[in-house]
Amino acid sequence: MTLKGKTAIVTGSNSGIGLGVARELARAGADIVLNSFTDRDEDHALAERISAEFGVGARYIKADLSRGDEARALVETAGRCDILMNNAGIQHVAPIESFPAGKWDAIIAIMLSSAFHTMAVAVPMMREAGWGRIINLASAHGLRASPYKSAYVAAKHGVVGLTKVAALETAEDPITANTICPGYVMTPLVEDQIPDTMEQYGMDRETAIREVILARQPSKEFATVEQIGGVATFLCSDAAAQITGTSISVDGGWTAR
Structure with missing residues (x-):
């Protein structure tokens, strides 16, 4: 398959899973928009390396996804969004009674609210283009819970639900919306x-x-970042055109228990 001519925005993509997904989408021919909250020379150099390695367009756009206006501006600045991969995330572990309120707010903002804001801008672009793929990174913790991870579990469960809503709202468009739910990567x-x-x-x-x-x-x-990227690439293929509103677990059997 080829994604040549498509533009993919991957949030939180200057390292880890986000970078792995961006590289696999670039391998398939998509132009790439990398993102994080920093604005370093090495961030832009990373985009240049992806462009040179895969022969695609690639650039880096800084956005603090804890801020809704910056999440929306990321997509607006990109100017086009055929593939939206919401990946950005943070973690904090503590019992509910001592969980810092600021940490709760930051985790919900970065991992759940930012997905809402980027999707709100991207969906009209996808409708105008006549094609779109929304892929939100959830987690095994979007389907199961663990103690001391209240904000993370709440955010990931929220992402699963939000994605289902997007799938229903775009069901009659050539747009799909799905979540990938990794275990440990x-x-x-x-x-x-x-x-x-x-x-x-x-x-x-x-x-x-x-x-x-x-x-x-x-x-x-462990799953690998390349495997997560491969699943994302599959979800962008014609073979996945009728896969929407679902969660694909890549967790070595975690959620099969």
Whole structure:
């Protein structure tokens, strides 16, 4: 398949899953808009490298997705949005009674409200273009809960519901809206957590991964950012034209329990 001529906006995409998705969409021929809240030379250089490697257009647009006006401006500044991948996210872990209100507000804003704001601008663009794909990154925590992750779980459950609404509202248009729900994915952030986990539990690397980090993931293997990007690319294909309003789990069997 080819996505040549399509423009994909991927939020939170200067590292991790977002960057992996952006690279796979670029591999399929899409022009790419990268995003994060920073505005460093290396952010723009990353876009230049993607452009050179895959022969597509690529640029970086700064936007603080905790602000609704900046989330909307991201799509407006891009000028075109055939594929919208809402990926940006943060995390904080604490019991409900001691969960900082500011952290709650930030997580909901960045992971749920920003998806609403970007979609509100992108859907009219997609209708005008006569084609569109909305892919929102949820999580196994969009389908299951864990203690001490109230804001994250609430945001991801909200993303699943919001995506279903978008799917119904665009059902008669050539637009689809779906969520991808990963379990644990190997990213630089996760890699950085492994040594601390080994030290905390007095385990070697393999045991710490299998018994602690991947305790809920029956496959005992991380998903890769390339696999998440491959699922996103599939959802942009003609084969997926009738897949809308659903959640695709990439979690090694986590939600099968």
